[in-house]
Amino acid sequence: MSENIFYTKAAKYWANVPATINGVLGGYEHISGIDIKGSKAFLNDILSLKNAPGTELALDCGAGIGRIAQYLLIPVFDKVDLVEQEKRFLSVAKRRIGELHERLGSLYNIGLQHFTPKKKYDVIWCQWVLGHLNDIDLIAFLVRCKKALNTNGVIVVKENITASEEIEYDDEDSSVARPYKLMQLIFKEANLELIKESVQDGFPDDIYKVYLFALVPNDLDKKAFVLAS
Template identity: 50%
Template sequence: MGTVVNEEMKDTKEDDSFYENAKIYWSKIPATVDGVLGGYGYISKCDLESSEQFLQSLLITANAPGGERALDCGAGIGRITKHLLMKFFKTVDLVEQNKEFLNKAHHFIGSSKKLGKLYCTGLQSFTPEHKYDVIWCQWVLGHLTNEDLVKFLKICRVSLAENGLIVVKENITSSGETEKDTVDSSLTRGLNTLLEVFEQSDLKIEKLESQTKFPKGLYPVKM
């Protein structure tokens, strides 16, 4: 069974209110699949199927990452860990700032030797202690400011094992502009903005795809 590691958030950043408001919002959300998906739990199956196809395509390339260890960022209750990452990796670590979500993850995932460490911290305060074959970031990077996002991705880059990859799956604005959600204290960026962030983080794009078969009215999703 995984162990929970607590790390204190920084108190000196100008963006504390941005992070604190998000923390307050998520503290009121039920620790369920529907809760972590913002009331859209019914899209989970379609989302996971597309993610698995995408990940499989990366794992059959000539310079494919290994299958030792993966990191699930903004892991929630472990939906992606249980239904995707554990299919391909011997150990999966989770990082999630909501303690209740992590507590639920133990029960949601169940007893598994593949469950590694559970880190209770926001990504803006997290530094990996392992080398990872895949670092999976889905529907969480919008909770980082641009400055902290670049910093986080740079940290992830040096935390990759040989041939390791960072997978980003995020909502994208149709307008190309960055939109702020004051309810959950998050940012939805345009694709070009994200690509610029990746460039600033010294990352290169290996593969880019769109999520399909989502209901109308939702943001476009890229991975």
């Protein structure tokens, strides 16, 4: 499949998805609370690092209708920026987070393959969206994110991971699920160091295993990133 078809097909799919939690989660609205709970625990661990990232500015990548921003990031960070290619979703996100508007930052209506962060972020959160990028664009995107990290900044990736050693393609939404080893190779190619990983608990058996990865530029002293005692 050509690059253009891959991205165009995904855009058409999301243009027809209801702008609801059940819609953006593909009918799995019932796992949203479990998902947020697991993400909160992972984020709390990151914020307990000896040289922890700050809590001034976060970026939610593939933000959808703002579910992660609203329930995970905005309670923690002073400002949260959103990047999302489906304009309808951003409009709903702005409306959903209305009462917390002072913490809602910039909204970027663009696909991640074209997005270059212009600010310095303490945490860049990427969840259930990187499967919509091909390998080359994903590496390039992570490199751009790495350059946009503030002091002690961290990139978090939360994605489906295949049980096989093969890439698995979803023809419906034009996305891929990658095997663990390929994700590690992509992180290495982007010059990122894995400092923490976890597997999301409590999800149904009929969906992919979901991993959380915390990544920092690998030119930093890895020894500085130890959990505070």
